[in-house]
Amino acid sequence: xxxxxxxxxxxxxxxxxxxxxxxxxxxxxxxxxxxxxxxxxxxxxxxxxxxxxxxxxxxxxxxxxxxxxxxxxxxxxxxxxxxxxxxxxxxxxxxxxxxxxxxxxxxxxxxxxxxxxxxxxxxxxxxxxxxxxxxxxxxxxxxxxxxxxxxxxxxxxxxxxxxxxxxxxxxxxxxxxxxxxxxxxxxxxxxxxxxxxxxxxxxxxxxxxxxxxxxxxxxxxxxxxxxxxxxxxxxxxxxxxxxxxxxxxxxxxxxxxxxxxxxxxxxxxxxxxxxxxxxxxxxxxxxxxxxxxxxxxxxxxxxxxxxxxxx
Amino acid sequence: xxxxxxxxxxxxxxxxxxxxxxxxxxxxxxxxxxxxxxxxxxxxxxxxxxxxxxxxxxxxxxxxxxxxxxxxxxxxxxxxxxxxxxxxxxxxxxxxxxxxxxxxxxxxxxxxxxxxxxxxxxxxxxxxxxxxxxxxxxxxxxxxxxxxxxxxxxxxxxxxxxxxxxxxxxxxxxxxxxxxxxxxxxxxxxxxxxxxxxxxxxxxxxxxxxxxxxxxxxxxxxxxxxxxxxxxxxxxxxxxxxxxxxxxxxxxxxxxxxxxxxxxxxxxxxxxxxxxxxxxxxxxxxxxxxxxxxxxxxxxxxxxxxxxxxxxxxxxxxxxxxxxxxxxx
Numbered sequence: 028x029x030x031x032x033x034x035x036x037x038x039x040x041x042x043x044x045x046x047x048x049x050x051x052x053x054x055x056x057x058x059x060x061x062x063x064x065x066x067x068x069x070x071x072x073x074x075x076x077x078x079x080x081x082x083x084x085x086x087x088x089x090x091x092x093x094x095x096x097x098x099x100x101x102x103x104x105x106x107x108x109x110x111x112x113x114x115x116x117x118x119x120x121x122x123x124x125x126x127x128x129x130x131x132x133x134x135x136x137x138x139x140x141x142x143x144x145x146x147x148x149x150x151x152x153x154x155x156x157x158x159x160x161x162x163x164x165x166x167x168x169x170x171x172x173x174x175x176x177x178x179x180x181x182x183x184x185x186x187x188x189x190x191x192x193x194x195x196x197x198x199x200x201x202x203x204x205x206x207x208x209x210x211x212x213x214x215x216x217x218x219x220x221x222x223x224x225x226x227x228x229x230x231x232x233x234x235x236x237x238x239x240x241x242x243x244x245x246x247x248x249x250x251x252x253x254x255x256x257x258x259x260x261x262x263x264x265x266x267x268x269x270x271x272x273x274x275x276x277x278x279x280x281x282x283x284x285x286x287x288x289x290x291x292x293x294x295x296x297x298x299x300x301x302x303x304x305x306x307x308x309x310x311x312x313x314x315x316x317x318x319x320x321x322x323x324x325x326x327x328x329x330x331x332x333x334x335x336x337x338x
Numbered sequence: 339x340x341x342x343x344x345x346x347x348x349x350x351x352x353x354x355x356x357x358x359x360x361x362x363x364x365x366x367x368x369x370x371x372x373x374x375x376x377x378x379x380x381x382x383x384x385x386x387x388x389x390x391x392x393x394x395x396x397x398x399x400x401x402x403x404x405x406x407x408x409x410x411x412x413x414x415x416x417x418x419x420x421x422x423x424x425x426x427x428x429x430x431x432x433x434x435x436x437x438x439x440x441x442x443x444x445x446x447x448x449x450x451x452x453x454x455x456x457x458x459x460x461x462x463x464x465x466x467x468x469x470x471x472x473x474x475x476x477x478x479x480x481x482x483x484x485x486x487x488x489x490x491x492x493x494x495x496x497x498x499x500x501x502x503x504x505x506x507x508x509x510x511x512x513x514x515x516x517x518x519x520x521x522x523x524x525x526x527x528x529x530x531x532x533x534x535x536x537x538x539x540x541x542x543x544x545x546x547x548x549x550x551x552x553x554x555x556x557x558x559x560x561x562x563x564x565x566x567x568x569x570x571x572x573x574x575x576x577x578x579x580x581x582x583x584x585x586x587x588x589x590x591x592x593x594x595x596x597x598x599x600x601x602x603x604x605x606x607x608x609x610x611x612x613x614x615x616x617x618x619x620x621x622x623x624x625x626x627x628x629x630x631x632x633x634x635x636x637x638x639x640x641x642x643x644x645x646x647x648x649x650x651x652x653x654x655x656x657x658x659x660x661x662x663x664x665x666x667x
Contacts, residue, residue, distance in 0.1 A: 044560035049470050055462030056479060059530060063486050066497050066527075120375035128369055135373075141654070142379040148581070148650035149386060149643060150588025151491075152615045156622070156639040160389040164627070195382045202379070228368045249488075256490025259590040259615070263622055285492045285591075292496055292595055302500070309496050313489065320488030324481045 067313075074310025077303045083311065087269065087304075096308050101273050102186075102281035103255055103315070106265075109190035109277075110197065110254045115247050117194070118201025125202075126209040127231050147199035151259040158192030158264035180278055187277040189265030196260055197250035204249060204327070208242015209235065211330050241330050245323045252319035256312065258285045268294070284312040390643055393636035406630040407436040412637075415439075427601040427612070429621065429631045436634050438614075438641075440601040444518070445613040447605075448593055449586040451522025452529050453579060459526075460533035461575060467534075468541035469563050480538070487531035495595030498524030503596065512608035516598035519607045524592040529582040536581060536657065540574020541567060543664045570664070577656035584649035588642060590615040614638050 085095030121139065129136035167181035167188065174180075181187075212235050220230040236243075258266075266286040274281040291305045292298070298305075396403045397412075416426050416435055425439040463483065467476050503520045506512060512519060544567050552562045568575075598610025599620065618635050625632045 042558070045558055048560055048563065049466070052462040052466035052470065055459045056466045059459055059463055059486070059534070060479070060482060062527060063482065063489075066489065066494070069497065069501055070493070117375050117378050120372050121379060124369075124372040124376040128372055129376075135376075139376055139379055141651075142383045144654045145647055145650050146379055146382055148584050148588075148646055149383075150590065150615060150646055152588070152590040152618050153386065153390060153639050153643045153646075156390050156393070156618065156636060157386045159622070160393045160636070161385055165389065198379060198382065226362065226365055228365050252488055256492065258490075258492045259619055262619065285490055288492050288496055289591060289594070292499055305496065305500075309493055313493055316488060316490055317485070320485055324484060324488075328477065328481060 070306065070309050070313055073303075073306030074313075077307035078310060082307050086271075093304075096284065096287060096304075096311065098270060098273055099282040099284045099287040099308065100311065102266075103284045105274060106186060106190050106193065106261070106281060106283060107251050107255050109187065110193040111247060111251055113191055113194035114197045114201055114250055114254075115243070118198050118246060118250070119205050119243055121198075121202045122205035122209060123231060123236075126206055127227075127235065143199045143202050146195070147203075149196075151196065151257055154192050154196045154260035155263050157195075158188055158260060162188040162191055163264060183278070184263065184265045184267075184280055185278040186265050186274050186281050189261040189281070192260045192264050193254040193257060196257065197254050200250045200253055201243075201246040204246030204323075205239065205242050207327075208239040208245070208330055211242070211333055212238040241326050245326045245330070248319045248323040248326075252316040252323070255319075256285050256316045258283075258289050262286060262289070284308060284315070288312060386643065390636060390640050393633060394640040396633040397630075397637045400633070403630045403633050406434060407634055412436055412438045412634070425603050427617070429634070434631065436631070438634075438638060440603045441612055441614045441617050441638065442641075443603055444597070444601065444611040445587050445615070447518050447607070448521045448525060448597060448611055448613055449583060451518060451607060452525035452586045453582055455523060456526035456530040456533055456582065457579060460530045460578075461537050464534050464537035464541055464575075465563065465568075468538050469559075469567065480535075483531050483534050486527065487535075489527075490591075491528055491589060492591040492595070494524050494527050495592040498592060498596035510608065513606075514598050514600075514608065514610040516596055516610055517608050518597060518611040521593045521597035521611065521613075522607070524596045525586050525589055528589055528592060529586050532585055533578040533582045536578035537571070537575045540571040540578070540657070540660060543574065543661060544570045545664060571660075573656050573660045577653045577660070580649050580653040580656070584646040584653065587613075587649075588615060588646050590619050594619050614642055618642075 082095040083100060084097050086098050087096065088094035121143070125136050125139060129139075163182060163184060167183065167185070170181040171177055171179060216234050216238065217230055220234040221227070225234070261283060265280055266283045267280040268282075268290050270280060270282055288305065288308050291301045291308065397407065398409060414437075416424055416437060425437045426435040427437055427440050428435040463479075467479050471479060498520055499516070502523055503515050506517075506520050506523070507515050510519065548566050548570060549562050552566045553559075557565070593611075593613045594616040597613060597616060599612045599616055600610035601612040601617075602609055618638055621631070622635050625635065
């Protein structure tokens, strides 16, 4: 009965605006999705033409117009690994402190949350400036003066400085994802654990954290994906245009997929000759970041569904 | 309700009974360690501010730097030999010119184009997903748009450089192949997921009781959306624009690759443009550390940091306020 009265009130003329609104908003959504599809399809078509075993396993040759991108892949993996080792423990610890330890109306927790939100909004190029000014000119130079009699060892762009710069950039990603997962852990589990006589630390490490592992994973994956795709923070702190060797020390420079894309696109004298390589590199980069993102989005969707089911 | 419950956890339940058992040393140690690590994020923000400012300050304080550039010279027009005055960014020349006006205007121009394109599309998509889409549809569309945010900006920049630029030139007949419009469209792709997500959250935060009440009073769904839901979510939608603005003005790789990078002062969107971020990215690698040029680039970075900091702070506050208001209602 309710339905019929509504129908009567609407009438054909009142119905039209709703349909128009629905149509235009649906069209806008479709156009956004279409743009995403166009980008992906263009890159997949352009990239698969050059993708081969040689492309991912060989070094660039002939002024970066031939050969592969193995050093860039290696450098990206090394950089993101170091970054993860720094960012994930710090991010998880921050999230645990915020959700499990900080009192409900803690001023400190509020300040930390504000800082994390703002850290996430700092432009990536500013991280590059910061890495140069802080890690290289300050920390690195101090290490050189103190341990190496002023020889230039750490006071220059290096793998470690680029990784640490990225670790700070990706810290908010880890914190936010972990916090979300910790909140999805039902309160009853904590209560039960505490009621059985477990201490708070035991409850956190053996009851809460295993439940929230999905979120930690999501955060780590998103951080890796974000870090692997950044260029601006590493262009002054460690990434190199071309290196004949792979990085083997923390203070070596390294090649990097995203930076390689930037270099090939801007500094090559002949863009038409590098274009196929460029497409191939972009495809590899996209596969890496996109697959990671897809996995993270799927895990997150599951976490959210559970959160909703329990709310 | 869920918010209140979750906020109560530590105070009501998590404290072990203090009379029966003293926290063991390891417990206190763990809490202390967590607290210290949690301070990292505060330290990071402070360190970024301090170290970018430290390299930027010589522009104001160092006499050697000021011989070449003063804050006044960075904003006032330069009088040319023929008497006309102009804003010129030309740091590598016999008489270096560090006028940042073309860069600031370039950044604003590209950002505004991006918001004008991304804004309507993203908000429309948010309205569709929150008000019209079926649940299944929503659960597909939302993550897919979030995936767009996962595309590295250098990839979007590459796409803009190779594909978009040619399309724009053919369609609009722009003077330069790489220009503000191409960069703006590229940026809009990066900003769109942010505006969409924040707006959609704001729309969904409007309680269903609002919609039900309006429907019960005889409104149709068009009226419900345009007169009830959108106004209630408006602060969140505005905040999404503020956050999008901060994201766009700080974006580097897309504009480096797609804007053409010529520091022109012009209102035309078909001409090449140079932004603050692109200038830092392209020039910092080649400057002598400690030179006036170096310090000016850090000053640009400090400007960027402060403006995005203020924008993000404002945006977050509005979102927070809205969440509380609608949560209580």
